[in-house]
Amino acid sequence: MLSTNTHILFSEFEYHAPTTVNEVAELLSEYGDSARVMAGGTDLLVQMKMERRRPAHVISLQRINELHTITQNGALTIGAATAIRALDQYVTLNHPSLGARLESLSAACNLFSSVQIMHMATLGGNLCNASPAADTAPVLLTCDATVTIKSKTAEKTVPLADFFVGPGKTILGPNEFVTYIQIPLPAQNTGSAFRKISRVVADISQVCAAVTIVRDGNIVQDARIALGSVAPVPFCAEQARAALVGETFGPELAEHVGNLAAQEIKPISDVRATSAYRRSVAFVIVRDALMQAWDNCG
Amino acid sequence: MQPKSITVYLNHEPREWRVHPNDLLLNVLREHEALTGTKYGCGIGECGACTVHIDGEPVLSCLTLAIACEDKSILTIEGLARDGKLDAVQTAFLDHSAFQCGFCTSDMILMTRALLNEIPNPTEEQVRDYLRGNLCRCTGYASIVRAALGAATQEANAIGAADA
Numbered sequence: 010m011l012s013t014n015t016h017i018l019f020s021e022f023e024y025h026a027p028t029t030v031n032e033v034a035e036l037l038s039e040y041g042d043s044a045r046v047m048a049g050g051t052d053l054l055v056q057m058k059m060e061r062r063r064p065a066h067v068i069s070l071q072r073i074n075e076l077h078t079i080t081q082n083g084a085l086t087i088g089a090a091t092a093i094r095a096l097d098q099y100v101t102l103n104h105p106s107l108g109a110r111l112e113s114l115s116a117a118c119n120l121f122s123s124v125q126i127m128h129m130a131t132l133g134g135n136l137c138n139a140s141p142a143a144d145t146a147p148v149l150l151t152c153d154a155t156v157t158i159k160s161k162t163a164e165k166t167v168p169l170a171d172f173f174v175g176p177g178k179t180i181l182g183p184n185e186f187v188t189y190i191q192i193p194l195p196a197q198n199t200g201s202a203f204r205k206i207s208r209v210v211a212d213i214s215q216v217c218a219a220v221t222i223v224r225d226g227n228i229v230q231d232a233r234i235a236l237g238s239v240a241p242v243p244f245c246a247e248q249a250r251a252a253l254v255g256e257t258f259g260p261e262l263a264e265h266v267g268n269l270a271a272q273e274i275k276p277i278s279d280v281r282a283t284s285a286y287r288r289s290v291a292f293v294i295v296r297d298a299l300m301q302a303w304d305n306c307g
Numbered sequence: 308m309q310p311k312s313i314t315v316y317l318n319h320e321p322r323e324w325r326v327h328p329n330d331l332l333l334n335v336l337r338e339h340e341a342l343t344g345t346k347y348g349c350g351i352g353e354c355g356a357c358t359v360h361i362d363g364e365p366v367l368s369c370l371t372l373a374i375a376c377e378d379k380s381i382l383t384i385e386g387l388a389r390d391g392k393l394d395a396v397q398t399a400f401l402d403h404s405a406f407q408c409g410f411c412t413s414d415m416i417l418m419t420r421a422l423l424n425e426i427p428n429p430t431e432e433q434v435r436d437y438l439r440g441n442l443c444r445c446t447g448y449a450s451i452v453r454a455a456l457g458a459a460t461q462e463a464n465a466i467g468a469a470d471a
Contacts, residue, residue, distance in 0.1 A: 015369070017334060021308040024328035024374050052369045054331075055351045067328065071375055085315070123440020126352055129362045129371075211353075211439045212313025 010172045015058050025068045030076065030166060035067055036159035041183040047071075048090045048134035051126055070231045076133075076188060081107075085192040089133025093121045093145075096132055107194070112305050113151065113201035113219045113298075114192075117144045120167065120203070123211045131166050133187045136172065139242070140213075142281075144245035146173070147219040148203055151233035157189040173242035197226045200305030204294035208281075213242070214238045215282040216291050218270070220298040224306035234266070234295060239274035239287055248268040249295065258303050267296030269295055313377040318342075320385025323418035326373040333357045336383060344384035344413045348442070355441035358382050358414040358436050365421040384413035389418065395465070399458035400451075407445035414441050419455045428459055 027033050037044055045064035047053050048071075056062040070076050076088035079099050085107075087096060097118035101108045108115055121127050121144055135145045136156065146169070154169045161184060169190075172179050181187070195201070205217040216238050223231040232253045236244040249270035256262055276287035317340065326335060332437065336342045336359070339341040348356030351370050360382040387394045396419045399405070406412045411440050422429060424435040429437070434455045435448075443451060 016347060018329035018331060020329065022328055023308065024311075024372065024379075026375070050372065051367075051370050052373075054372070058350060067372075069372075069375060123355060124437055125355060125358055125365050125367050125440050129366050201320075209439070210436075255318075268387055 013059070014078055014276040015055070018057055020057055020060065020063045023066050025066060026043070026072050027068065028074075030073060030140075031071065033073070033153050033160040034159055034184075036068050037065070037184045037186060037286075040068075041250055044183075046137070046186045048131035048137075049085050049092065049129040050134075051130045052134060052138040052140075054144060054205075066210050067197055070131075070133075082192070084103070084194060087132055087190045087192070089137075089187045089189060090131050091133070093118050093132065093135070094124070094127035096129070107184055109198045109307065110195040111152070111192070111201060113148045113203040113302075114145075116203035117148045117205075117217075117219065120144065120205050120207075120210055123304055126211075132190055136169070136190065137179060137181065137187055139173055139175075140218075140244065141175050141176050141236040141241055142214045143243065144203075144205060144214055144217055144237060147235035147237045148201075148215060149192065150235040150243055150245055151201065151219045152192045152195070153233070155191045157191070158185050159188045160184040160186075164188075169243060175241050195221070196223060198230075198306055200224065200307065201300040202298040202301035202305060204281075204298045206290045206294060206299075213281065216276070216287045216294060218291065218294045218298050220295070220302040222253075222258075222285065222302045222306055223257070223297070224303065229256055229258050229262075230299045235272065236274055236291060236295070238281070239276045239291060244274055245271055248273045253299075260300065263296045263299040263303075266293045266299060270295040311374055313374065315376050316380040318381070318383060322360070324373060328372065328374050330373040331369060332359070332371040332373045333382070334374055335373040336368060336381075342385050343381050344414060346410055348410075350395035353442075355414045355418065356411060356419050357443065360417060360421060363421075363424070365418055380468060384417060387416065388429070394420060395462050396423065396458045398455040398456070399461060403450050403456035403457055405447065405450040407447050411441060411443045415443065415451050419451075419458060422455065423459055423462065428463060429455070 034213045044066035058152045070090040076090040080086045108250040157166045202220045206215045218236045221233045237242045249266045253266045271292035276284045278284045346356035348354035359368045
C-alpha cells in the first residue's frame with residue numbers, strides 16, 4: 010500500500026557527506042544497492058517519505074565543491090550537483106552570448122519549478138531521477154550532451170541519449186554515479202527553444218519539447234527535436250527530424266514537422282493529462298519551438 | 308542510526324543540535340526549537356509553506372535534512388526582525404493587510420525578502436514569478452503583491468534618504 014505520509018521520514022539510514030568524488034566512489038563500492046546518492050534531495054526525500062525507496066545509506070554530494078562548478082572549454086562542463094538556479098544564472102547572466110544559442114536550457118531552468126526548488130534541485134539529480142517528465146532531459150538531448158559516469162574502478166563518458174532505460178531507471182550500475190554533464194558549445198548559427206505545457210508554471214510538465222536548429226541561409230543544416238512526458242524515457246523525434254534537415258524553413262514546414270513529432274510519440278494517460286491531449290499539444294509546442302529556434306539562429 | 312552533534316547558525320545565533328540522519332529541518336525547527344512560524348503544508352515541495360533561508364537562499368525545510376545544515380546559517384521568520392525592529396517586508400505586509408488566515412505569511416515574507424535581496428526594484432511580473440511556488444489558499448495574492456512592491460519602494464526611499 011502506498012504510504013501518504015509526507016511529514017516525517019520514517020526510514021532510517023546512515024548519512025554520508027564526503028568531500029571528494031573518490032570518497033563517493035569508495036562508499037558506493039562498499040554499499041552498492043543499499044546506498045543512494047543524494048544531490049538536492051527534492052526527489053529522493055519525497056520518494057523516501059512515500060517509502061518508495063528505502064536506502065540504508067544516503068551519500069550526499071552537497072560538500073563536494075568540484076561537483077558544483079561549471080567550466081567552459083570547448084564544451085560546458087557542468088558538475089552534477091550544480092543547482093538549476095545556478096545553471097540558469099550562469100547561462101543567462103554570465104554568458105549572454107551563449108544564452109542566445111542555449112535559450113532552450115535557460116528556458117527549461119526558468120520553467121523548472123518554484124524558485125526554492127530551483128535553488129535545491131540539481132542538473133545531475135534531474136537526469137538520474139530519470140523521470141520521463143524531467144524538463145532538462147529533452148533540452149540536453151537536443152544539445153548532444155554527454156554524461157560522465159564514475160565508479161571506484163572506472164570512468165566513462167556516454168551520450169545522454171543512451172543514459173535513460175525507463176521511468177526512474179538509468180544505465181547506472183549500483184557502484185556508479187554521475188560526476189559531470191558536458192554540452193558541446195553550439196556553433197554561431199545555432200538557435201534553440203523550449204516549450205512546456207503544465208497546469209501552472211511551477212508544476213510538472215504534461216508535455217515539454219526542446220528544439221535545436223543549425224541554420225544555413227534559408228536551409229535547416231541540422232536539427233534535433235526531443236520531447237518529455239510523451240514516452241517511458243525522454244524522447245528524440247527522429248522521423249520529425251529527418252523531415253526537417255536539409256529543407257527550406259518556413260511556417261508550413263514547422264507545421265508539418267510538428268505533426269510528425271505528435272504522431273511518433275507514445276504518450277500515456279495519467280493524472281496530469283490524457284494521451285490524446287498530450288498528442289494535440291505536442292504538435293503545437295513542437296511547431297512553436299521550431300519557429301522560435303529558427304528566429305534564435307541569428 | 309546514530310545521532311550527530313552539529314553546529315548551526317540559527318537566526319544569527321550559534322546552536323548545537325543533536326540530530327538523527329532522518330530528522331527534517333522543518334521538524335527540528337518546529338518541535339525542538341519551538342519556532343512554529345515555519346509551517347508544514349504539503350511535505351513534497353508544492354506549497355512553499357516551509358520556506359526558510361539557508362546561507363541566504365530560499366529553500367524548503369520539509370525537504371532538507373537537518374544533518375545537512377551543519378555549519379550553515381538558517382533564517383526563519385522569527386529571526387527576520389532585528390533589535391525589536393520589523394523588517395521592511397514585514398511592515399509592508401502589515402500596511403497592506405497582506406494576509407487573511409496567516410498560514411502562508413511567514414513563507415510569503417521570507418520569499419519577498421529573498422526577492423528584494425536579489426532584485427531590489429522588481430516589477431509586478433517579477434514579484435508574481437518569484438512567488439510562484441508559494442500558495443495562499445485564501446487567494447490573497449493581490450495584497451501580497453502590493454505589499455512586496457510597497458516594501459521595495461520603502462527600501463528604495465530609505466536608501467535615498469540615507470544618501471541625501
